Amino acid sequence: EALRKDAVEQATRHLVQPWPYAGSAGAEARTLIGEGDGIYITDDAGHRLIDGPAGMWCTNIGHRREEMAQVMYEQAMQLSYNTPWYTMNAPSAELARRIADHAPGDLSHVFFTTGGSSAVETALRFMQFFNNVRGRADKKLILSRGGAYHGSTYLSASLNGRPRDRDWMDGADDLVVKLSSPDPFRRPKSLSVEGFCDALVEEFRSTVERIGAERIGAFVGEPVQASGGVILPPNGYLKRIREICRANDILYVSDEVVTAFGRLGSVFASGDVFGLDPDMITFAKGVTSGYFPLGGVVISERLLEELRRSNHPDAMFAHGLTYTSHPIGCAVALKNFDILENGLLAHTREVAPYFQSQLRTLEDLPLVGEVRGLGLMACVECVADRESKDPLELDKDVGKRIDAHCQELGLLVRPLINMCVMSPPLVITRSQIDDLVSILREGIVRTMEELRKEGMWNG
Numbered sequence: 001e002a003l004r005k006d007a008v009e010q011a012t013r014h015l016v017q018p019w020p021y022a023g024s025a026g027a028e029a030r031t032l033i034g035e036g037d038g039i040y041i042t043d044d045a046g047h048r049l050i051d052g053p054a055g056m057w058c059t060n061i062g063h064r065r066e067e068m069a070q071v072m073y074e075q076a077m078q079l080s081y082n083t084p085w086y087t088m089n090a091p092s093a094e095l096a097r098r099i100a101d102h103a104p105g106d107l108s109h110v111f112f113t114t115g116g117s118s119a120v121e122t123a124l125r126f127m128q129f130f131n132n133v134r135g136r137a138d139k140k141l142i143l144s145r146g147g148a149y150h151g152s153t154y155l156s157a158s159l160n161g162r163p164r165d166r167d168w169m170d171g172a173d174d175l176v177v178k179l180s181s182p183d184p185f186r187r188p189k190s191l192s193v194e195g196f197c198d199a200l201v202e203e204f205r206s207t208v209e210r211i212g213a214e215r216i217g218a219f220v221g222e223p224v225q226a227s228g229g230v231i232l233p234p235n236g237y238l239k240r241i242r243e244i245c246r247a248n249d250i251l252y253v254s255d256e257v258v259t260a261f262g263r264l265g266s267v268f269a270s271g272d273v274f275g276l277d278p279d280m281i282t283f284a285k286g287v288t289s290g291y292f293p294l295g296g297v298v299i300s301e302r303l304l305e306e307l308r309r310s311n312h313p314d315a316m317f318a319h320g321l322t323y324t325s326h327p328i329g330c331a332v333a334l335k336n337f338d339i340l341e342n343g344l345l346a347h348t349r350e351v352a353p354y355f356q357s358q359l360r361t362l363e364d365l366p367l368v369g370e371v372r373g374l375g376l377m378a379c380v381e382c383v384a385d386r387e388s389k390d391p392l393e394l395d396k397d398v399g400k401r402i403d404a405h406c407q408e409l410g411l412l413v414r415p416l417i418n419m420c421v422m423s424p425p426l427v428i429t430r431s432q433i434d435d436l437v438s439i440l441r442e443g444i445v446r447t448m449e450e451l452r453k454e455g456m457w458n459g
């Protein structure tokens with residue numbers, strides 16, 4: 001209890017939490033988590049919660065794995081750090097080889113970063129450098145979409161397209177062109193899903209034509225928009241966008257910070273799940289299951305070959321982080337890889353259909369507009385009215401209300417305005433899925449009663 005009071009007091013006085021509101025910036029304590037074990041975390045009151053969002057979509061292998069602690073210890077005792085500027089270490093080379101073995105197409109090389117934002121930033125700076133070296137200095141614009149989340153560094157954040165992310169924030173707007181979110185649930189009423197897909201592809205094609213392919217360097221897209229609300233694009237959409245990019249020499253960057261390393265049952269979803277061969281893939285999170293901050297970009301052999309053969313062999317890609325190829329991070333990722341390959345990917349593929357079908361049973365609740373998802377990621381989207389799909393404008397925080405009830409019942413939810421996102425650790429069992437779904441059901445039922453009582457909803 002004393003420890004809790006200290007932490008709350010110190011945080012309130014000295015900690016700036018991520019994504020704070022101005023009114024509480026630097027003066028806020030959040031639910032204090034003391035420990036984790038498997039799919040569970042325990043809060044300051046000794047209350048055990050299912051870790052519904054797996055941290056931030058990252059604790060894929062679950063909490064408290066002794067082999068992970070062991071590998072950190074061993075690597076720290078062997079070599080805790082080396083400068084990547086003039087030297088290298090063996091774990092990073094081995095990890096790059098293992099990642100390349102699983103990457104689609106001719107993606108053969110890895111540049112390691114400290115997380116997802118720095119991975120996206122690296123892919124974009126690489127595109128700029130690549131086109132400078134090729135004598136195409138004007139080919140730098142970046143295509144991104146509504147509903148996207150790509151990070152919190154200046155350029156990666158400039159790509160973000162979720163409501164509220166950019167309201168009070170600056171961005172490199174002259175470098176980015178925004179397209180529509182491929183969200184079938186919120187498509188124009190007049191269109192079928194197939195018609196919506198055609199419209200999205202046509203928007204992409206006509207945007208390239210209007211701006212000119214000679215000015216567009218890259219498209220960045222998540223195969224499933226994660227933080228945008230687990231948005232699964234219409235069938236065939238990603239491949240059609242990929243073909244337009246290929247035809248126009250626009251680099252296709254598949255942002256797999258969430259979807260890689262098991263979330264959809266594969267190391268990478270781009271190739272295995274969606275049949276794509278991007279020019280670059282960004283990853284982070286699940287690569288170490290959150291045990292160490294690490295991310296990276298997998299880069300196509302063709303691009304590197306073109307650089308090596310260019311007329312500017314002395315041009316330098318002046319980009320690198322102190323912690324690029326961190327030996328402890330890479331050793332941790334190798335152990336995480338073993339765990340995924342020794343049964344956890346197979347387990348994920350096995351339980352995912354059960355997870356999805358059990359969550360879909362929540363669609364019988366009148367507050368629930370849609371349950372959607374793939375693999376072990378899903379979203380329960382609430383609506384005031386199923387006909388109009390009104391996302392509860394009256395009460396933007398319906399997700400937070402559900403989360404508060406669920407926390408009392410033993411489940412941490414990731415609330416997003418009117419949505420609840422679920423992405424539990426991949427080690428979750430069928431009976432734990434049952435627990436998760438029944439708590440979520442009760443949390444939504446209690447929220448419906450509360451909204452009715454307050455006169456905010458009469459569904």
Ligand code: PLP
Nearest residue numbers: 115116117149150151257258284
């Ligand atoms: N890209 C995607 C798709 C993400 O979901 C995130 C984080 O949630 C990022 C990039 C940024 O990663 P990080 O927070 O590790 O910088």
